[in-house]
Amino acid sequence: MILNAILLAFRALRRNVMRSLLTMLGIVIGVAAVITVATLGAGASDSITSQVSSLGDKLLFITPSAEERGPQSGSAIRPFTRRDSDALESNIFGIDDVSPTVSKQVTTVYGNSNWSTSVTGITAEYFPVRNANVIRGNDFSEQQYQSGRLTCILGKTVREELFGAVDAVGSTIRIGIATCQVIGELESKGQAGPGSDQDNIVLAPLRAVQIRLIGNENITAIAASVNSGASNSEIRLEIEELMRERRNIRETDVDDFRVLDPAEIAGVLEDVTGILTLFLSAIAGVSLLVGGIGIMNIMLVSVTERTREIGIRLAIGALGKEVLTQFLVESVILTTLGGCIGIFFGLTGSYAGALYMGFDFTIDPNIVMGAFAFSALVGVVFGYVPARRAARLDPIEALRHE
Amino acid sequence: MSGSQLSQARGSEALATDAADSAAKVPTIRLQQLLRSYGHGESEVIALNNIDFTVQKGEFVALMGPSGAGKSTCLNMLGCLDRPTNGHYFFQGVDVAYLSGEQRALLRRHFIGFVFQGFNLLNRTTALENVELPLIYRRVPTKERHRRAREALEKVGLSGREKHTPGELSGGQQQRVAIARAIVTDPALMLADEPTGNLDTAMSQEILRLLTQLNQDQGLTIVMVTHEADIAAIAQREVHFLDGRIATDTTRGAQSE
Ligand SMILES: Nc1ncnc2c1ncn2[C@@H]1O[C@H](COP(=O)(O)OP(=O)(O)O)[C@@H](O)[C@H]1O
Ligand SMILES: [Mg+2]
Numbered sequence: 001m002i003l004n005a006i007l008l009a010f011r012a013l014r015r016n017v018m019r020s021l022l023t024m025l026g027i028v029i030g031v032a033a034v035i036t037v038a039t040l041g042a043g044a045s046d047s048i049t050s051q052v053s054s055l056g057d058k059l060l061f062i063t064p065s066a067e068e069r070g071p072q073s074g075s076a077i078r079p080f081t082r083r084d085s086d087a088l089e090s091n092i093f094g095i096d097d098v099s100p101t102v103s104k105q106v107t108t109v110y111g112n113s114n115w116s117t118s119v120t121g122i123t124a125e126y127f128p129v130r131n132a133n134v135i136r137g138n139d140f141s142e143q144q145y146q147s148g149r150l151t152c153i154l155g156k157t158v159r160e161e162l163f164g165a166v167d168a169v170g171s172t173i174r175i176g177i178a179t180c181q182v183i184g185e186l187e188s189k190g191q192a193g194p195g196s197d198q199d200n201i202v203l204a205p206l207r208a209v210q211i212r213l214i215g216n217e218n219i220t221a222i223a224a225s226v227n228s229g230a231s232n233s234e235i236r237l238e239i240e241e242l243m244r245e246r247r248n249i250r251e252t253d254v255d256d257f258r259v260l261d262p263a264e265i266a267g268v269l270e271d272v273t274g275i276l277t278l279f280l281s282a283i284a285g286v287s288l289l290v291g292g293i294g295i296m297n298i299m300l301v302s303v304t305e306r307t308r309e310i311g312i313r314l315a316i317g318a319l320g321k322e323v324l325t326q327f328l329v330e331s332v333i334l335t336t337l338g339g340c341i342g343i344f345f346g347l348t349g350s351y352a353g354a355l356y357m358g359f360d361f362t363i364d365p366n367i368v369m370g371a372f373a374f375s376a377l378v379g380v381v382f383g384y385v386p387a388r389r390a391a392r393l394d395p396i397e398a399l400r401h402e
Numbered sequence: 403m404s405g406s407q408l409s410q411a412r413g414s415e416a417l418a419t420d421a422a423d424s425a426a427k428v429p430t431i432r433l434q435q436l437l438r439s440y441g442h443g444e445s446e447v448i449a450l451n452n453i454d455f456t457v458q459k460g461e462f463v464a465l466m467g468p469s470g471a472g473k474s475t476c477l478n479m480l481g482c483l484d485r486p487t488n489g490h491y492f493f494q495g496v497d498v499a500y501l502s503g504e505q506r507a508l509l510r511r512h513f514i515g516f517v518f519q520g521f522n523l524l525n526r527t528t529a530l531e532n533v534e535l536p537l538i539y540r541r542v543p544t545k546e547r548h549r550r551a552r553e554a555l556e557k558v559g560l561s562g563r564e565k566h567t568p569g570e571l572s573g574g575q576q577q578r579v580a581i582a583r584a585i586v587t588d589p590a591l592m593l594a595d596e597p598t599g600n601l602d603t604a605m606s607q608e609i610l611r612l613l614t615q616l617n618q619d620q621g622l623t624i625v626m627v628t629h630e631a632d633i634a635a636i637a638q639r640e641v642h643f644l645d646g647r648i649a650t651d652t653t654r655g656a657q658s659e
Binding site for chain 2: 312320
């Protein structure tokens, strides 16, 4: 029975290829949308998680901010100094290491190549705190940290832009107006999301950057690694208390600095991405539903158009239920075929999207199987009404049609 | 469910052939006081008014009469497409008048071939696939289906046109495909409603020769509706309808005897 119906359905679909393709279109678009949204949503979520794990989840960032809105205070940002970072390290028991940094946008030049990037002044704690490693050349020596002489370690992107494939260690580049010897290259960390390349970086000793490139002793960011036995939120409160005291902020005033917990932010971001993905998937699901209704519509028109054909089949001796099965099978073939095409376009689209946004592209077999099963279901549900209408035709009436 | 009805239909076939063997002269068709009316009360139209009508196996009968006389209604009744309001229809000795829709569909599938005025082929479908259609519903295996469809096309003189679609064939050729589709199942009865109505004289002659040949060579029982006297003259027997009744029923052989 079902093999017969499949044979009849295929022959019928082949007779009107154009109509078959048009019928499929709604499902193709709906499935492609669902696959794209779901895959990219999962990719975004993964990307956030992997960024956090690359930072480590026991890390706090302290930056000065201009958020104080008191009448006497301007919008000037009050920076930190090394004394602040030293105080954090010595006064708060739950902090392992403190990495004070200062950053400046600069143009780097080597030979005919120049590249705009940012140079970050660091102390030796930077490497353990930020989980960074030198893969070529050397780390800064204690003497280099102390001397104030400018030496640097390049991120992969900067090295590629200035030197191409050549090893940069030992060469001398220009940073702004200063010359600087390259002593090493950092291990690549890759993209941290759209437009944020973690390898577009130049590291130099903090003191040297302060003296040679900036001309003051300011610190613009402090990263602190939290002891694995302590909780981020408690340490954060301790930091806030200590900094308020050090910066003489009155009870009634707002903080003029900020303590960021990347793990916490990532948690929030993941929640938001999750909700957004769900929401967009729901919209895409609605478009799938609309595609299903479109199929029903075209099938109903097609039953009217094919009344005479149905009459012929019934006169020849087809049973009503055989006509019903044939039309149902036709509709299921159309929706599953449309589903497969939609899956193809959806995966292609999300691959392109993932590439563009810097996510990892992974095919979730559950999403793909789900989309396939759902499109078959759409075929049964929305094909039933037209199929039943076809099956209930009276052969004499149907043959007289037109 | 369909299986049991199928075997029921096959059972009636066996029954019919048994009957044919024993009693030799069970007619293919016997209508008994058959009434078919449409509507109720004042608007009631009686299309067939208590008709008695018998067709023996191997006969070629032409149904004639003016428009609205009840010829098509009669043919639909004979083809089990319609059910009578009253009376009986014995098909090969079995009363089939009040069978269910499914049972009548199975009867058509196994015993009856139809040829229509408008050819009623599936468009954009090859001649071979059109002829195969009844065999698909009969669950004939692919190989045998192809062979029988080819044979049927050969019988109507369309060898070599298997892959042509109706759009690529002349009216006469299309009607021959339709005849091939009707005979591919070796039916006990072929019903034709104005089979030459859409054809010019030459093509009509072609089709009529084919029908005569099938009747004489294969012993196919044919009932054909026509309103042209010269076409009816091909048949051995002419039945004239008027206002839902049979006005005259003349058999040429009987006249000459
Ligand atoms: N479906 C129907 N509903 C109502 N009346 C019908 C229907 N079919 C046929 N009739 C009537 O039955 C009579 C016989 O029709 P028909 O068998 O088609 O005549 P013929 O084929 O001889 O021209 C006509 O009066 C026609 O109007
Ligand atoms: Mg008529």
